[in-house]
Structures are given as C-alpha cells and as structure tokens.
Amino acid sequence: MNKDRKLIIAGNWKMNKTVAEAIDLVNGLKRELATVKEVDLVVAPPFTALSEVTRAILDSNIRLGAQNMSEHNFGAYTGEICAAMLKEFSVRYVILGHSERRQYQKESNETIARKALAAHAASLKPIVCIGESLDERKGGQMEQVLETQLRGSLAGFSNDQLEETIIAYEPVWAIGTGVTATTEQAQSAHAFIRRVLASIADEATARRVRIQYGGSVKPSNARELMSQPDVDGALVGGASLEIRSFTEIVKNSI
Numbered sequence: 648m649n650k651d652r653k654l655i656i657a658g659n660w661k662m663n664k665t666v667a668e669a670i671d672l673v674n675g676l677k678r679e680l681a682t683v684k685e686v687d688l689v690v691a692p693p694f695t696a697l698s699e700v701t702r703a704i705l706d707s708n709i710r711l712g713a714q715n716m717s718e719h720n721f722g723a724y725t726g727e728i729c730a731a732m733l734k735e736f737s738v739r740y741v742i743l744g745h746s747e748r749r750q751y752q753k754e755s756n757e758t759i760a761r762k763a764l765a766a767h768a769a770s771l772k773p774i775v776c777i778g779e780s781l782d783e784r785k786g787g788q789m790e791q792v793l794e795t796q797l798r799g800s801l802a803g804f805s806n807d808q809l810e811e812t813i814i815a816y817e818p819v820w821a822i823g824t825g826v827t828a829t830t831e832q833a834q835s836a837h838a839f840i841r842r843v844l845a846s847i848a849d850e851a852t853a854r855r856v857r858i859q860y861g862g863s864v865k866p867s868n869a870r871e872l873m874s875q876p877d878v879d880g881a882l883v884g885g886a887s888l889e890i891r892s893f894t895e896i897v898k899n900s901i
Contacts, residue, residue: 676690743766816836
C-alpha cells in the first residue's frame with residue numbers, strides 16, 4: 648500500500664434502494680464507520696435518493712457520489728442530469744464510464760472524456776472506469792484494451808485534472824460474477840495502468856493518481872487486495888448494499 652495515496656472506497660449502489668432504504672443504509676454506515684479517518688468513504692446512490700442521503704451524511708465522514716452525469720451543462724437532453732444539478736446535492740464524486748454504461752448505453756471513450764472534463768469544470772472528482780472482458784483477457788489483449796480506454800477516456804486532461812481523477816479498474820469478467828481477480832492479477836493491471844498514466848502525463852503525476860479495484864470485492868478479499876502497492880481502494884458493487892459487508896470491507900482495508 649502506498650502511504651502517500653489515501654485509500655478511497657466507494658459504494659456503487661447501481662439501480663437499488665428506495666429513498667427509505669437508502670436512508671437506513673447510510674445511517675448504518677455512518678454509525679459503523681464514524682471513527683474511520685484512514686480512508687475516503689463515498690456512497691453513490693441512485694439520483695432519486697441524492698437529496699435525502701446528502702442530508703443524512705451531513706457532518707459525517709462519508710462523501711456523496713453520483714452514478715453518472717451528462718457531458719452537457721443544460722438544455723434539451725431528456726432524462727439527463729448535469730453537473731450543476733449534482734452540485735446542488737453536495738455531490739463530490741461522479742462515476743463515469745462504468746462497464747454497464749459502456750455496454751448498455753454504448754458510451755464511447757470520447758463521450759466519457761467529455762463527461763469527465765465537464766465534471767472537472769464543475770469541481771467534481773470523476774471516477775473513470777476501465778476494464779477488459781474475459782475474451783479480451785484470454786486473447787492477450789488486456790493491456791491494449793486498457794491503454795486504449797485510458798488514453799481515450801482521459802483525452803484533453805491537464806496533469807492537474809489527472810491528479811484529481813480516480814481510475815477504477817474493473818475487469819468486466821469479475822463484476823457481479825463472484826469471480827475476483829487474484830491479487831497478482833489486480834496488482835499487475837494497476838501497475839500497467841500507472842505506467843500508461845506516466846506516459847500520458849509524467850511519473851510524478853502518475854504516482855499521485857489513485858487507482859481503485861472493482862469486481863466482486865468482499866470482506867474476505869479486501870485486505871489482500873488493498874495491500875498491493877498500486878491498489879488504492881475499491882469501487883464496491885453488491886457488497887456496498889449491506890451495512891455489514893461494506894463496513895467490513897472498509898475495516899479490513901485499513
């Protein structure tokens with residue numbers, strides 16, 4: 648673990664939790680994680696729960712994230728949410744380019760870059776997701792896929808913007824499947840990502856960028872994953888929907 652980079656553990660609730668359920672969950676997390684200072688804690692509820700969750704976490708050590716945002720600032724974009732709307736709810740982080748959006752909404756690297764630049768312009772911190780499929784890994788294309796996604800999704804970034812971006816490495820074959828990359832696989836991918844970041848910017852900038860691992864993170868594997876030198880946190884899916892499992896992931900990471 649790199650002591651210069653503070654761990655960041657974020658819960659991506661996806662399309663789960665009513666407002667009442669969201670309040671119950673975040674109240675439980677607030678209670679269980681109140682003393683945690685070593686980790687940046689983030690929850691990303693559905694848009695419908697942002698208002699109530701931001702009230703619930705006021706004066707706590709938990710920060711609010713959103714699961715997506717538009718590249719546009721305002722206008723005739725039915726169903727979209729812009730950065731200024733997120734800021735009204737004290738959102739600090741926004742997840743962009745998740746593999747589910749790349750797959751189901753056909754989001755391209757170029758679209759993700761525009762969204763991330765819009766996030767930076769609004770002083771939001773983007774969590775930019777990248778990851779290869781099982782076929783791509785088996786075909787020896789992992790590094791090519793990751794580099795293409797990185798360069799495309801971070802196009803036009805200044806070094807300062809890059810430092811304020813979190814990269815989430817989520818091997819698509821490990822998301823929601825119960826299959827987790829081995830610690831060696833995770834560290835190898837994260838180290839490669841950092842080398843690409845150094846070539847995009849420079850070594851000093853790359854050393855300061857936090858790279859999360861995502862993909863079936865659970866209490867039993869959190870400690871080993873977080874102990875890797877280039878793994879700087881986790882983007883947690885299913886296990887973030889339960890107070891106990893998310894709490895144990897955080898506490899096992901410290």
